[in-house]
Each structure stands twice: as C-alpha cells, then as structure tokens.
Amino acid sequence: xxxxxxxxxxxxxxxxxxxxxxxxxxxxxxxxxxxxxxxxxxxxxxxxxxxxxxxxxxxxxxxxxxxxxxxxxxxxxxxxxxxxxxxxxxxxxxxxxxxxxxxxxxxxxxxxxxxxxxxxxxxxxxxxxxxxxxxxxxxxxxxxxxxxxxxxxxxxxxxxxxxxxxxxxxxxxxxxxxxxxxxxxxxxxxxxxxxxxxxxxxxxxxxxxxxxxxxxxxxxxxxxxxxxxxxxxxxxxxxxxxxxxxxxxxxxxxxxxxxxxxxxxxxxxxxxxxxxxxxxxxxxxxxxxxxxxxxxxxxxxxxxxxxxxxxxxxxxxxxxxxxxxxxxxxxxxxxxxxxxxxxxxxxxxxxxxxxxxxxxxxxxxxxxxxxxxxxxxxxxxxxxxxxxxxxxxxxxxxxxxxxxxxxxxxxxxxxxxxxxxxxxxxxxxxxxxxxxxxxxxxxxxxxxxxxxxxxxxxxxxxxxxxxxxxxxxxxxxxxxxxxxxxxxxxxxxxxxxxxxxxxxxxxxxxxxxxxxxxxxxxxxxxxxxxxxxxxxxxxxxxxxxxxxxxxxxxxxxxxxxxxxxxxxxxxxxxxxxxxxxxxxxxxxxxxxxxxxxxxxxxxxxxxxxxxxxxxxxxxxxxxxxxxxxxxxxxxxxxxxxxxxxxxxxxxxxxxxxxxxxxxxxxxxxxxxxxxxxxxxxxxxx
Amino acid sequence: xxxxxxxxxxxxxxxxxxxxxxxxxxxxxxxxxxxxxxxxxxxxxxxxxxxxxxxxxxxxxxxxxxxxxxxxxxxxxxxxxxxxxx
Numbered sequence: 088x089x090x091x092x093x094x095x096x097x098x099x100x101x102x103x104x105x106x107x108x109x110x111x112x113x114x115x116x117x118x119x120x121x122x123x124x125x126x127x128x129x130x131x132x133x134x135x136x137x138x139x140x141x142x143x144x145x146x147x148x149x150x151x152x153x154x155x156x157x158x159x160x161x162x163x164x165x166x167x168x169x170x171x172x173x174x175x176x177x178x179x180x181x182x183x184x185x186x187x188x189x190x191x192x193x194x195x196x197x198x199x200x201x202x203x204x205x206x207x208x209x210x211x212x213x214x215x216x217x218x219x220x221x222x223x224x225x226x227x228x229x230x231x232x233x234x235x236x237x238x239x240x241x242x243x244x245x246x247x248x249x250x251x252x253x254x255x256x257x258x259x260x261x262x263x264x265x266x267x268x269x270x271x272x273x274x275x276x277x278x279x280x281x282x283x284x285x286x287x288x289x290x291x292x293x294x295x296x297x298x299x300x301x302x303x304x305x306x307x308x309x310x311x312x313x314x315x316x317x318x319x320x321x322x323x324x325x326x327x328x329x330x331x332x333x334x335x336x337x338x339x340x341x342x343x344x345x346x347x348x349x350x351x352x353x354x355x356x357x358x359x360x361x362x363x364x365x366x367x368x369x370x371x372x373x374x375x376x377x378x379x380x381x382x383x384x385x386x387x388x389x390x391x392x393x394x395x396x397x398x399x400x401x402x403x404x405x406x407x408x409x410x411x412x413x414x415x416x417x418x419x420x421x422x423x424x425x426x427x428x429x430x431x432x433x434x435x436x437x438x439x440x441x442x443x444x445x446x447x448x449x450x451x452x453x454x455x456x457x458x459x460x461x462x463x464x465x466x467x468x469x470x471x472x473x474x475x476x477x478x479x480x481x482x483x484x485x486x487x488x489x490x491x492x493x494x495x496x497x498x499x500x501x502x503x504x505x506x507x508x509x510x511x512x513x514x515x516x517x518x519x520x521x522x523x524x525x526x527x528x529x530x531x532x533x534x535x536x537x538x539x540x541x542x543x544x545x546x547x548x549x550x551x552x553x554x555x556x557x558x559x560x561x562x563x564x565x566x567x568x569x570x571x572x573x574x575x576x577x578x579x580x581x582x583x584x585x586x587x588x589x590x591x592x593x594x595x596x597x598x599x600x601x602x603x604x605x606x607x608x609x610x611x612x613x614x615x616x617x618x619x620x621x622x623x624x625x626x627x628x629x630x631x632x633x634x635x636x637x638x639x640x641x642x643x644x645x646x647x648x649x650x651x652x653x654x655x656x657x658x659x660x661x662x663x664x665x666x667x668x669x670x671x672x673x674x675x676x677x678x679x680x681x682x683x684x685x686x687x688x689x690x691x692x693x694x695x696x697x698x699x700x701x702x703x704x705x706x707x708x709x710x711x712x713x714x715x716x717x718x719x720x721x722x723x724x725x726x727x728x729x730x731x732x733x734x735x736x737x738x739x740x741x742x743x744x745x746x747x748x749x750x751x752x753x754x755x756x757x758x759x760x761x762x763x764x765x766x767x768x769x770x771x772x
Numbered sequence: 773x774x775x776x777x778x779x780x781x782x783x784x785x786x787x788x789x790x791x792x793x794x795x796x797x798x799x800x801x802x803x804x805x806x807x808x809x810x811x812x813x814x815x816x817x818x819x820x821x822x823x824x825x826x827x828x829x830x831x832x833x834x835x836x837x838x839x840x841x842x843x844x845x846x847x848x849x850x851x852x853x854x855x856x857x858x
Contacts, residue, residue, distance in 0.1 A: 498810050498813060499833040499834050501834045501835050502810065502833065505835065506810055527809055530806060533790060534790060686790070688791040690790070691791070692786050692787075693790060704809065704810070704811025706809055706812075
C-alpha cells in the first residue's frame with residue numbers, strides 16, 4: 088500500500104522534479120518503505136511505497152520498456168497470480184513477482200478494459216509514452232483514494248489532497264458546494280470535494296488525459312436487481328459462504344504477515360473465522376475497547392477470541408484520547424467529519440503498526456451488502472407504517488430500532504410520525520430511506536455564515552444525488568434502493584475513506600475487505616431483499632451462512648452500531664479539565680469571524696451548552712464535531728500549506744509519544760476499569 | 773403578545789435557531805419549519821417544566837400542544853388554570 092502522485096503537461100513543458108518530491112513528502116505515512124520518482128519531459132510520476140508483495144522486485148514507478156509504459160500504483164490486485172498465468176499463456180514475459188507488473192501487462196493485453204479483469208482495491212496511473220496518454224483508474228467500490236486538479240495545461244494527481252495542496256500553484260479554498268454536501272449527506276459526492284478545484288475520481292471510474300483533454304468513463308456500477316429464480320435459502324447461503332471464503336483466501340496473499348480486526352460483531356468475527364479455516368498459521372487480531380459501556384464491545388470480543396483462538400490485542404480508547412488526537416485525525420481525513428468515530432481507528436492502526444503488521448483483514452461492507460444497518464430497518468418500518476398511517480401498532484416497531492437513543496424512545500406517536508416522514512406521499516420517493524437522516528443533517532446548515540450559506544443554496548431536493556443514480560433505479564425494490572444509497576454515498580465517502588483508508592494509512596496499515604470483493608457485491612445484488620432482512624431480522628442470510636463458523640452468541644447478539652464519544656471528547660465535564668487549546672482557539676468568536684464559514688453567535692451557545700455537559704442529542708453532537716473538524720480543515724489546509732515547514736503545528740504529533748497508550752490484556756476479564764473514566768458518558772435526561 | 777410568548781421566542785432563538793432571529797408567526801408549525809427534532813421536543817418540555825412549574829404528562833407530548841408558540845401558550849395556560857382550580 089502506498090501513495091501515488093503525478094504531474095503531466097499537455098505540451099512539451101518539462102516537469103520539475105522538485106514539486107513532485109514536495110508532493111511525495113506529504114505522503115510519507117502511506118509509504119514509509121521507499122520512494123521513487125520518474126520524470127521524462129512533460130511527465131512526472133511519484134511513488135511512496137509500503138512493501139507488501141515482492142519487496143525486492145516491486146519498486147515503483149515501474150516500467151514496461153518494450154511497450155513504453157510507466158505505472159505508479161497504490162493498492163492490490165488480489166488475483167494477480169491467476170492473471171499472471173493467463174497473460175504468460177498469451178506470451179507475456181514477466182521480470183518480477185509483483186502485482187504491479189501484472190497491471191502493466193494486462194493493460195498491454197486489454198487496454199483500459201484491463202480493470203474489468205482485476206479483483207482488488209486500487210488507484211493507479213499508467214503513462215503510455217507512444218500514445219502520449221495517461222490512464223487513471225480507481226477500484227469499483229472506492230477503497231483506495233485518488234484526487235486530481237487541473238492548472239491550465241497541467242494535470243496533477245495524488246492519493247491524498249494534501250499532496251496536491253503542497254504545490255504552491257494550487258489554490259487553497261473551501262468550496263461551498265462541498266460543505267453543503269457534507270452537511271447533508273455526511274460526505275461530499277465524488278467528484279465534488281471540500282476544496283475548490285480539486286476533484287475526486289469516483290469509484291468504478293477511469294479517467295483519461297490526452298492532448299490536454301480529460302474524459303471519464305464508468306467501468307462498473309453496483310447493481311441491486313434481485314434474481315427471481317427459485318432457489319432455497321440453503322442454496323443462497325452456500326454460494327455466499329463459498330464466495331466469501333474465496334474472497335478471504337485471496338486477501339491473505341502477501342509477502343508480509345496478515346492480521347485482522349476483530350470488533351466482536353458478526354462481520355469481523357466471520358472474516359476472522361474464514362482466515363482461521365484457510366490457514367494454519369497463528370493469527371494476530373486487534374480491537375478497540377472503550378471505558379464507556381455505551382460504546383464498548385469487549386465482552387463479545389473476548390468470546391470471539393476464545394472461540395477462534397487468536398492472539399489478540401486491544402487498545403483502550405477514552406474520550407480524552409479522542410480529543411487529543413482529533414487534529415491529527417482531521418489532518419489525515421482531509422475533510423469535515425460529523426462524528427469522531429474515525430479517531431479510535433487511528434489509535435487501532437497505530438497498535439497494528441507497533442505490533443509489526445502492515446496488513447489487516449476487516450469486516451467492512453457486510454452491513455451495506457447484506458442489510459445490517461438500522462437505516463434499512465427504519466425505512467422498512469416507515470414504509471409499513473405509511474401504508475396505514477393511522478395504525479396504532481405499526482409505529483410501535485420503530486421503538487425497537489433505536490434502544491440506544493433514549494430521546495427518541497420518549498416521543499409520542501405523533502412526533503415519531505413527523506420525524507420519520509411517515510406520509511403516503513413520500514412512498515414513491517427514490518430517496519425515501521434516507522430522507523429523515525439527510526433532513527436532520529441539513530439543519531446543521533443554520534450554523535453557516537450568511538455569505539457562505541447563500542453560496543450553498545442551490546440544488547433543491549437532493550438534485551446532486553439524484554443525478555448519480557442508475558437509470559432503472561426507480562424500478563428497484565425499496566430495500567435495494569436504500570442499500571445502493573448507503574453503498575455508494577456513505578461507504579466510499581466516509582467509511583472507506585475518513586474511517587477506513589485514511590485512518591489505517593496514517594500508520595502505514597493496509598485494510599483488506601472480503602465483503603467488498605466485487606464478486607461478493609454482485610452476488611449481494613442478486614439475493615432477494617426478503618433474505619437479506621427477514622421481517623426485521625437484519626443480515627438474515629449472512630447469519631445463516633455464518634452458522635457453525637462463528638460463536639452462536641455473536642450471531643444472536645443485538646447489533647451495536649460502532650460509535651465513539653463525540654462532544655464529551657472535547658468538553659470533559661466532571662473532572663475539571665478545560666477543553667484543549669485548539670478547541671478553544673478554533674471555536675472562538677475571533678477565529679470563527681476571521682475564517683468566515685460559521686456564525687460566531689450561533690456557535691457560541693452551542694459551545695456553552697457543551698461546556699455544561701448539556702449536548703445530548705445527535706444534532707448538537709454532529710454540529711459540534713462538524714464545526715470543529717471544518718475549522719481544523721481550514722487551519723491545517725487553508726491557513727497553512729501542507730508540506731510547508733511550519734504547517735499543521737496545531738495537530739501533527741510532536742516527536743515521541745504524545746499520548747499514554749493503554750493496551751488491554753485479553754487473557755483476563757477487563758472489569759476493573761477506574762471509576763472516574765465513566766464520567767465521559769454523555770448525560771441522558 | 774404575552775410575556776410567556778416572548779420568553780418562548782427567546783428560548784427557541786437560543787436553542788433551536790442558535791441565535792438567528794425568529795422569522796415566523798406565533799401560529800407557524802415547528803415541525804413544518806423543520807425547527808424541532810426528537811431531542812428538541814425533550815429540550816422544549818424540560819424548559820416549560822422548569823420555567824412554568826408544570827408537569828407535562830407523556831400523553832400530552834403531542835404536536836397539538838407543542839407545535840407552535842400559540843399552541844404552547846394555550847397548553848401551559850390551561851395546565852396552570854387546571855392546577856389553580858384544584
């Protein structure tokens with residue numbers, strides 16, 4: 088896993104290697120093992136390497152001399168062994184054992200369509216000298232990142248935005264449209280980013296640059312059209328588990344040891360079980376625990392560890408840790424985030440790195456593909472209710488959905504009806520499932536300053552989102568529509584980026600996701616929705632497929648959404664500590680006025696409320712985390728230029744440990760936590 | 773209107789509008805304006821109980837009582853007069 092950068096001119100202007108090196112220097116965390124650049128006339132490619140496959144032969148940028156092609160590549164092509172054989176049989180000769188070289192030969196053989204043969208997670212650039220053409224590509228589901236910006240006759244690309252902004256010629260401005268999307272969908276919708284002029288290559292797309300012209304092609308799209316063929320549940324379950332086993336097997340390919348995240352939930356317990364079934368080697372697993380029982384899952388982790396016999400280590404995360412590392416978290420995420428949940432994963436990847444591991448298998452994607460989220464359940468109940476809006480008992484089902492949201496539990500029917508959009512008119516809306524969430528999030532825009540707010544008033548009715556939907560979307564079953572929205576917006580825009588790639592790569596760790604093997608996603612698309620969620624039993628078919636592989640208690644347990652302490656991380660109450668200096672500074676009226684994004688008179692009461700420990704609801708928590716993270720983006724990427732000596736003073740960890748690390752032994756029960764640590768729980772009225 | 777309506781407006785301005793001037797009438801629906809969410813209802817009830825010395829019962833937690841300035845004023849006044857009569 089690595090970081091890639093590049094500069095290409097449309098005319099014969101020679102690339103200066105210095106800015107290329109400067110860009111690469113900001114990506115050292117992604118590729119600490121070695122760096123390489125290739126400059127030839129108007130083309131410059133750079134690579135920061137984390138060596139995983141063929142450490143000796145896989146240096147990059149790599150060339151295929153006879154064909155006149157160069158590549159810089161971040162990620163993995165897991166089926167490279169099979170592709171290499173296939174290509175060798177067609178006469179291709181290989182110099183290395185790396186998957187990078189397989190991409191070059193696959194491009195030779197199949198051109199841009201080579202990506203359709205790949206099973207993997209990638210962002211790469213291939214420079215074709217003879218055609219004077221650059222191909223950029225990103226994997227189907229958006230696991231690996233790729234950003235571009237165009238400056239006149241020049242195209243710059245990089246794995247992370249900070250590398251683009253390190254170039255002094257690139258303007259650094261917040262794009263109101265990006266902020267508007269973030270405060271609606273919890274993420275920007277690619278190609279939109281939070282920065283003006285910087286574009287994200289959407290998942291499943293290729294981008295070609297030739298003669299100064301850019302063209303984008305979609306080569307894959309998630310399709311959720313159920314297969315009506317008569318098949319038994321057992322048939323589906325069997326096909327699913329065999330495919331998952333194969334997806335996991337391919338993801339163990341590496342010349343370095345592979346570990347696993349084990350959260351105590353069904354998904355990572357299943358992937359861990361599949362690893363154990365495939366390999367006899369002792370397996371190292373890693374997890375996060377919280378002092379706060381509201382977030383902690385260590386009991387389930389302990390059961391899974393005991394049942395699967397792994398060598399396990401956990402890192403304990405406190406609200407105070409979250410507050411301390413948050414600037415670094417935003418530095419890596421490079422965008423505003425509305426929750427702090429990425430922060431513990433930053434600590435977890437540090438633990439993995441310190442344990443000598445570069446690769447972990449994780450359970451991400453199962454909730455999207457197999458129907459695990461509450462938002463799917465909620466949409467089902469709302470739809471059921473809206474069909475008979477006056478029913479007294481239908482809405483009672485809503486109460487079962489959010490046992491961990493006491494504020495909602497206290498509401499009367501009439502209010503629930505209003506909050507959950509239970510109106511017959513809404514039923515035909517293709518965005519039905521997500522309307523309550525997006526509407527609630529959009530309320531946060533009242534914090535935006537008048538100037539900024541007026542710049543963001545545009546697209547009524549989620550037009551930007553509607554424009555990205557597949558043609559036949561309106562005909563899909565509602566459950567599949569909800570899955571699509573979750574899998575193409577929240578998954579790549581937040582889970583795989585802010586909470587995935589960026590937190591793992593902050594410490595040079597690569598995540599691998601068996602549930603996001605495109606074959607698994609395509610199978611998930613064919614499974615009838617009634618088997619994904621039977622009644623209100625989430626992940627019904629997946630649980631059935633997992634039977635016998637994971638402990639019954641893990642299969643049966645109630646799903647706990649992964650969350651972390653939000654406002655309480657920045658405003659400790661009860662122990663007399665003041666908020667960190669950066670929190671006070673960035674949320675001060677003076678700073679807010681100077682930056683101009685938010686209204687100081689709106690933020691001030693929120694800050695006061697948080698200081699009293701009265702921030703109790705989702706809206707206030709999201710507002711606080713969203714505003715603070717936006718201010719951190721401004722501080723670290725706009726006020727200071729990334730890569731410039733004195734930038735991100737506020738946030739980058741000083742040399743040496745900046746935090747007391749607490750790992751939790753898993754050989755014995757962990758019930759002797761200090762009482763004072765429980766103070767971080769959000770008060771509930 | 774009454775002092776009660778004025779202080780309600782001030783509470784709404786601080787709590788739900790985060791300082792923005794309210795630009796709605798005393799009959800406008802909080803729900804229709806997107807002013808209030810599930811936490812907001814509880815905050816509003818907490819405020820009414822603290823400020824006006826009433827106890828809002830679970831079955832009274834409905835928009836008919838709480839969804840506009842005028843509805844709240846009527847609701848609180850009827851609670852208070854009922855309490856005074858007993």
